[in-house]
Each structure stands twice: as structure tokens, then as C-alpha cells.
Amino acid sequence: MTGPIIVRTVARMREHVRAWKADGQRVALVPTMGALHEGHLSLVRLAQTRADRVIATVFVNPKQFAPHEDFDAYPRGEAADVEKLTSVGCDLLFAPSGEEMYAPGFATAVTVSGVSEPLEGAARPQFFGGVATVVAKLFIQSQADVAVFGEKDYQQLQVIRRMARDLDIPIEIIGAPTARAEDGLALSSRNAYLSPEDRAAATALPAAMKTAAAAVAAGGRVDEAEQAAKAALLAAGFDPVDYVEVREAGDLTRLGPGPIGQAKGRILIAAKLGKTRLIDNMAVG
Amino acid sequence: MTGPIIVRTVARMREHVRAWKADGQRVALVPTMGALHEGHLSLVRLAQTRADRVIATVFVNPKQFAPHEDFDAYPRGEAADVEKLTSVGCDLLFAPSGEEMYAPGFATAVTVSGVSEPLEGAARPQFFGGVATVVAKLFIQSQADVAVFGEKDYQQLQVIRRMARDLDIPIEIIGAPTARAEDGLALSSRNAYLSPEDRAAATALPAAMKTAAAAVAAGGRVDEAEQAAKAALLAAGFDPVDYVEVREAGDLTRLGPGPIGQAKGRILIAAKLGKTRLIDNMAVG
Numbered sequence: 001m002t003g004p005i006i007v008r009t010v011a012r013m014r015e016h017v018r019a020w021k022a023d024g025q026r027v028a029l030v031p032t033m034g035a036l037h038e039g040h041l042s043l044v045r046l047a048q049t050r051a052d053r054v055i056a057t058v059f060v061n062p063k064q065f066a067p068h069e070d071f072d073a074y075p076r077g078e079a080a081d082v083e084k085l086t087s088v089g090c091d092l093l094f095a096p097s098g099e100e101m102y103a104p105g106f107a108t109a110v111t112v113s114g115v116s117e118p119l120e121g122a123a124r125p126q127f128f129g130g131v132a133t134v135v136a137k138l139f140i141q142s143q144a145d146v147a148v149f150g151e152k153d154y155q156q157l158q159v160i161r162r163m164a165r166d167l168d169i170p171i172e173i174i175g176a177p178t179a180r181a182e183d184g185l186a187l188s189s190r191n192a193y194l195s196p197e198d199r200a201a202a203t204a205l206p207a208a209m210k211t212a213a214a215a216v217a218a219g220g221r222v223d224e225a226e227q228a229a230k231a232a233l234l235a236a237g238f239d240p241v242d243y244v245e246v247r248e249a250g251d252l253t254r255l256g257p258g259p260i261g262q263a264k265g266r267i268l269i270a271a272k273l274g275k276t277r278l279i280d281n282m283a284v285g
Numbered sequence: 286m287t288g289p290i291i292v293r294t295v296a297r298m299r300e301h302v303r304a305w306k307a308d309g310q311r312v313a314l315v316p317t318m319g320a321l322h323e324g325h326l327s328l329v330r331l332a333q334t335r336a337d338r339v340i341a342t343v344f345v346n347p348k349q350f351a352p353h354e355d356f357d358a359y360p361r362g363e364a365a366d367v368e369k370l371t372s373v374g375c376d377l378l379f380a381p382s383g384e385e386m387y388a389p390g391f392a393t394a395v396t397v398s399g400v401s402e403p404l405e406g407a408a409r410p411q412f413f414g415g416v417a418t419v420v421a422k423l424f425i426q427s428q429a430d431v432a433v434f435g436e437k438d439y440q441q442l443q444v445i446r447r448m449a450r451d452l453d454i455p456i457e458i459i460g461a462p463t464a465r466a467e468d469g470l471a472l473s474s475r476n477a478y479l480s481p482e483d484r485a486a487a488t489a490l491p492a493a494m495k496t497a498a499a500a501v502a503a504g505g506r507v508d509e510a511e512q513a514a515k516a517a518l519l520a521a522g523f524d525p526v527d528y529v530e531v532r533e534a535g536d537l538t539r540l541g542p543g544p545i546g547q548a549k550g551r552i553l554i555a556a557k558l559g560k561t562r563l564i565d566n567m568a569v570g
Binding site (some may be wrong): 010014103105106107108109110111112113114115116132136137140141162163165166167168169170251 | 295299388390391392393394395396397398399400401417421422425426447448450451452453454455536
């Protein structure tokens with residue numbers, strides 16, 4: 001099987017995209033931070049159903065890590081990533097250096113207010129600014145027709161939708177269903193940090209989430225469902241539970257504390273197990 | 286003479302640009318806030334030497350006005366603008382509504398640190414954020430190959446260069462020499478606010494600037510040249526003088542207080558005459 005073309009510069013990526021587009025081909029982008037797993041590959045496969053060519057990007061973006069976070073420790077391994085991209089027939093891997101993305105003197109930030117502020121935005125104040133900036137760059141660099149992001153990072157997906165719409169970037173954004181292990185745990189590069197015991201306990205997260213979502217969907221109160229999920233997580237060994245919240249699916253404004261009626265909700269959870277912070281979410285109602 | 290095609294939506298502008306590009310034509314953008322004068326028309330003419338088609342945009346951007354500033358009073362007059370664009374053979378006028386540019390829920394900001402912070406950035410804290418956001422949108426909306434801005438707003442030009450480079454927007458940015466009245470005053474829509482007396486006194490601004498630039502270029506001290514220019518402006522009735530500063534031409538870091546040696550400098554001035562704030566700048570050395 002032929003592997004993806006590997007390019008390290010914006011200029012080379014654009015040459016390929018220009019040639020593809022001149023040929024009438026539609027181009028999809030799948031931005032990642034590498035450490036690829038089956039979840040990422042499901043994004044590539046979905047992208048292949050929407051475009052003729054798929055570009056995966058691997059860039060561990062320093063701007064979305066706070067100084068105390070795991071930028072240096074974040075798992076990296078291009079050989080393994082290339083092998084996985086080869087197995088799904090991805091056309092091109094864009095793997096730029098830090099300097100290619102942020103040249104000396106770089107001074108521009110893209111920020112999104114509102115949808116970026118609660119939840120992950122409250123816990124990690126510079127996170128979504130870093131995400132919006134790098135994703136705006138990747139969209140503009142690649143001039144792709146469509147981009148695929150996992151619903152696993154649901155708030156990120158909503159922030160990116162808002163950013164692309166607001167800046168008029170002509171790209172279609174598709175959210176892909178979260179890939180899960182057999183026991184329900186959402187696939188994540190950070191799962192590699194979990195000890196075997198913690199990995200076993202982690203299944204309480206999707207279980208509590210599913211229970212809470214079903215309760216609210218059945219007309220239950222939001223506050224009660226959130227409390228019950230939080231208690232279940234603490235009982236399973238999660239500590240702290242950063243949030244368990246039912247919010248409006250589009251702009252992530254708060255729903256509840258009573259039943260949500262006809263609103264389209266999303267339950268979002270973040271909690272720490274040992275040293276590893278896990279997040280998950282699902283549709284409600 | 287045929288007037289420009291007038292479009293009010295991004296979608297319509299893109300249709301025209303797509304058709305031109307499919308025809309192998311190069312497209313230039315001249316962003317303005319309307320109230321067009323000979324200075325703007327010189328930008329259109331310069332754009333015509335660099336592209337096959339020229340789009341002028343007229344949008345009084347609320348995001349670059351502070352609440353106490355002159356957004357409502359800013360001069361508007363589309364019929365006169367169209368007439369002027371017709372006289373120079375501009376191909377298309379993009380004149381969107383506020384809602385077309387900032388739809389309900391709009392939440393994204395593009396900001397540039399460093400070069401945007403001193404001078405106008407210090408006097409008008411939200412100004413360059415508003416400029417960078419609307420210009421990023423116009424670049425992405427139009428997908429123009431080249432954009433022309435007047436050197437009159439020199440710091441704005443440098444902020445826009447930085448923003449476009451940082452976000453990888455594939456557009457060439459050209460600074461056009463400042464158009465001036467016979468007595469040297471830089472053309473500006475805001476000159477319309479000046480009383481006849483103030484208009485006569487205003488010529489002291491380019492005169493003091495030219496004297497200071499010549500003194501520094503001849504090896505004089507920056508601090509002395511700045512002081513002399515400031516004194517001349519106050520004597521002519523300007524009050525307050527917000528700044529008279531010699532700075533590095535690219536990143537606008539401070540030069541001086543002594544001679545600038547081989548550095549490429551720019552002198553920048555802002556001062557108020559009656560109720561009207563005037564700015565100007567020129568190369569030094």
C-alpha cells in the first residue's frame with residue numbers, strides 16, 4: 001500500500017491541493033495532534049466519503065497548551081502515524097514544524113467569545129484561542145473544501161464552526177461520531193496515560209453519561225441527572241469532576257435545572273482519573 | 286462610462302471572483318470606509334496596474350470605532366462613491382450591510398499584538414482588533430490576489446501585513462503612497478470636518494513632519510526632532526498632540542533618542558485640530 005505524501009511546508013501542501021482542484025477534485029482536511037488511533041482513522045474514512053482527496057494534519061499545537069500542561073509529554077510518533085494513515089489510504093500528511101506554523105514575530109490570535117467560555121474554556125483559559133488560531137491557519141493554508149472533526153471534542157467543534165462561519169472561510173465542517181472502545185470509553189490519545197486499574201474504572205464515565213442523558217431525555221430534571229452522574233463518577237474514583245452539564249447543543253448555553261422540554265441538549269463531562277483528565281459528551285433528547 | 290457592479294453579499298461577490306479567476310484574471314481588493322476622495326481613487330488606479338479586476342469595498346466597520354467615537358457621524362454617501370468609482374473604471378463595489386458582515390451571534394475576533402500596541406493602538410485600544418477582524422474577513426470573502434492600502438494609515442498597513450502573513454492568507458499586500466493636497470495635507474475623509482481656518486492651519490502637520498524627517502535623516506537626534514515638531518504643531522493650534530514618534534519602519538519599535546544610523550525609520554504623528562484628529566507619517570532616512 002502506498003503511504004501518504006508527506007509535506008512539511010504550506011507551500012508544498014498548496015501545490016498538491018492546487019493540482020487536485022485543477023483536476024476537479026474535492027479536498028478534505030482532518031486536523032489532528034498525531035498519536036493517531038482508531039478514532040482519527042474513522043475521521044479519515046468519513047472524510048473519504050465526502051471528498052476525493054484527504055489531507056491529515058499532525059501538529060502538536062503549543063498555543064493550546066498552558067505552561068503547566070502536557071505539551072512536552074504529549075505522545076508523538078510519526079512513523080506509527082504514517083503507518084496508520086497508510087492503512088486507510090490517506091492521500092497526504094501535512095506535518096509542519098513549529099516554526100513553519102509560527103514564524104518568528106508571529107503575533108496574531110483568533111479568538112471566539114461565547115461558546116468558548118464555559119466548560120473547557122473555564123478550565124483551560126487559553127485552550128480555545130490556541131485551537132481557533134491554528135485551525136483558522138490550517139483551513140486557510142489548505143483551502144480544503146471540507147473538514148472533519150470528532151464530536152469527542154464537542155465544544156471545540158462548536159468553536160470551530162463559529163470561527164469558520166464568522167471569518168467566512170469557505171469550508172464545510174462535519175462532526176464525526178465519537179469512536180469508542182467496546183466498554184464505551186471514548187478513544188483518546190490521552191487514554192495511553194491510564195494505568196490498567198484506571199483504564200478499567202474509566203468505563204464509569206460513559207456509563208454515567210448515558211444514564212444521565214437517558215434520564216433527561218425521559219423528562220427528568222437536569223440538576224438531578226447531573227448530580228447523579230457526578231456522584232457515580234466520584235464513586236468510581238474520578239476526582240475532581242470538573243463538570244457534568246447539560247447544555248444547548250449549538251451555542252452551549254445552560255439548560256435546566258428542570259426538564260429541557262423540546263430543546264436539543266448535549267451532556268458534557270470532564271473529570272480526572274489519577275493524573276489523566278478525560279472528557280466526553282453525547283446528545284440528549 | 287459603465288459603473289461598477291454593485292453587490293451586497295459575500296456570495297455574489299464570490300460568484301464574480303470565481304468567474305474572473307476561471308478566466309485567468311487576477312483580482313485586486315481596495316478596502317475602504319467610503320466617503321471616497323482622490324486618495325482612494327489613487328489606490329484603485331494602483332490596483333489596476335497589479336490586477337485585471339479591481340473590487341472596492343465600502344463598509345463603515347462598527348468594530349473599529351469605540352462607543353464615544355464618530356461611527357454614526359462618519360461620512361456616508363454611496364451615490365457619490367459610485368460616481369467616483371465609475372470615473373476610474375472600478376469593476377465591482379462590495380457594499381455589504383452590517384448584518385452581512387456581522388451576523389447575529391458573531392463572536393470571533395482577530396487580534397495582532399506588538400505592532401498594533403503603540404501609537405494608534407494606545408490611543409484607541411479596540412481600533413486595530415476591529416481593523417484586523419474586518420480585513421481578515423474581506424480577504425477571505427473576496428479571495429483576492431492582491432490588496433492595496435494607503436500608507437496614510439501606516440500602522441494599520443503594518444498590522445494588516447502581520448495578520449495576513451500570520452494567518453497564511455494568500456494575498457499580496459501593497460502600500461500606496463499617501464495622496465496629498467497641494468499644500469501637503471494628507472487626504473482624509475475626516476478633513477471634511479475641518480473649519481476653513483483649521484483647514485488652513487492643518488498644513489503645519491505635514492510641514493513639521495517633513496522638517497523632522499529631514500533632520501533625523503541628516504543625522505540629527507530623534508528626541509530633538511520630535512520635540513521640535515511637537516512645538517511647531519502646538520504653535521499652529523494643534524492640541525493635544527497625541528504623538529510625534531520616529532519608529533522602525535517594519536515592526537514600529539522605538540528608534541532614538543539619538544541618531545538612527547542605518548535604521549529604516551518612519552515618523553508618525555497624530556494630533557487634534559479643533560474636534561478633528563489628524564494622522565500622518567512618512568519615511569525617515
